[in-house]
Every structure is written in structure tokens, then in C-alpha cells.
Amino acid sequence: VKRTSSGAVLLNTTVAPLFYCDQFLQLSSSLSSQYVYGLGEHRSSFLHDVHWNTLTMWARDVPPTELTNLYGAHPFYLAMEEGGTGTAHGFFLLNSNAMDVALQPGPAITWRTIGGILDFYVFLGPDPASVIGQYLEVVGYPSMxxxxxxxxxxxxxxxxxxxxxxxxxxxxxxxxxxxx
Structure with a gap:
């Protein structure tokens, strides 16, 4: 998936092979920039480090220690694209199984899950507010x-x-x- 206005590559799954086995699915893609936000609830900064950082998505109730996964398991990221234009996109993997998301310095991302299907959405934005709005159209709006x-x-x-x-x-x- 490529943004025509800027040429930014938003989804490129040719960077690594796709694995689709019983109880193991893996999908990798390059990232348009190193500015990645989201990916579940963790006690860490909002901006993720893309240098060999693995984030576990499995909701659990533990004391909030640094870099530990917590209550929210939301396999969604928002990426700010290079160039300082404020352009953003999002990616959502609709899968309720336990998963790890590995960020690599390419920058790239690898999704690993122990089951389910690869049902994913790409949100084209073009700005962060639009990306979040498009994501909410898929998952639903929170209730008061x-x-x-x-x-x-x-x-x-x-x-x-x-x-x-x-x-x-x-x-x-x-x-x-x-x-x-």
C-alpha cells in the first residue's frame, strides 16, 4: 500500500515471508517511519523504540512495572510519516489471540500470534485525528x-x-x- 501524494510506503509485506501454520501466524511489513504509537497498553512512553523492541499483547492484571503489558490489548498502531507534514496512517490486526509485536530498526514490524486469522485494516488518515476516527468506525465508539x-x-x-x-x-x- 503506497500513498500516492507522497510516495510513502505504508504496507510492504515483501520484507519477510508470511507464516500461516496451526497455532502460529506471522506477518511482517516495513514501516514508513520510526514514529510508531499504540500497540496495546504498556507502562512505557507513547512513542515506541523501534530498535529490537518486542511488545506482548495479552491483557493481564499485574503491578505496573516498566515495559510490562497491562490490561489493554489493542493490536493497532498509528505511525507519523517522515517529512514533517503531519501525515499519518494506522494499521489494525483484528485478532483476539495472544501475540507479540516486534519492532525492528528497518524500521519494520512483525506481528506474531498463536491463532485466529489475519484480518487487518489499513487506515489512510491523512492526519492522526482521521486515523483514530477511521479506527473507531471499525471497532466502535466508547460509551459514556x-x-x-x-x-x-x-x-x-x-x-x-x-x-x-x-x-x-x-x-x-x-x-x-x-x-x-
Missing amino acids: PVYWALGYHLCRWGYGGSNGTWDVVKNMRNYGIPQV
Whole structure:
């Protein structure tokens, strides 16, 4: 897939062979730039390092340590294209199986999953807001949470026991932050 206005190659799967086996699928593509965002929920920077960085997509509830996969497994990336024009595109692999996404310094990307099918979408943008809008047209728009769920959220990690929890409760009350 090539953008006609700039000549940027958005999807080029000739960089590596396609593997389609029982319980293993792999698809690789070059990337138009090193400016890649998205790819699940991880405790890391929004801009991903494309120098041999592997991101696991499997939702799990663990303490948020650096570079660990967390609750959200969204096999979608948004890439800002070279040239400083603000042009962007997106890629979404519709697959609910556990997967790894490997970023390479080509820059390139490799999708590895343990099953399902290769059902993917390319979003042409041309700007980041348009890419996100096109992605939402495929996966659906988020719904407004119920009224009582709106407000300040406290994580359940890091209190160190009941005394730490009570300290947080006391501080919330001292600062007038409502609690249910």
C-alpha cells in the first residue's frame, strides 16, 4: 500500500515471508517511519523504540512495572510519516489471540500470534485525528460510563497494607476529595 501524494510506503509485506501454520501466524511489513504509537497498553512512553523492541499483547492484571503489558490489548498502531507534514496512517490486526509485536530498526514490524486469522485494516488518515476516527468506525465508539463511575480513580497497587490504605483515605478526606 503506497500513498500516492507522497510516495510513502505504508504496507510492504515483501520484507519477510508470511507464516500461516496451526497455532502460529506471522506477518511482517516495513514501516514508513520510526514514529510508531499504540500497540496495546504498556507502562512505557507513547512513542515506541523501534530498535529490537518486542511488545506482548495479552491483557493481564499485574503491578505496573516498566515495559510490562497491562490490561489493554489493542493490536493497532498509528505511525507519523517522515517529512514533517503531519501525515499519518494506522494499521489494525483484528485478532483476539495472544501475540507479540516486534519492532525492528528497518524500521519494520512483525506481528506474531498463536491463532485466529489475519484480518487487518489499513487506515489512510491523512492526519492522526482521521486515523483514530477511521479506527473507531471499525471497532466502535466508547460509551459514556454511568454517572456514579465518573470521578477520581485510585489504583489498588502500592499501599503496603491497611495502614497505607488508611493514610490515603485520610488524605482524601483532608483535601475534600469525595469517596463512595
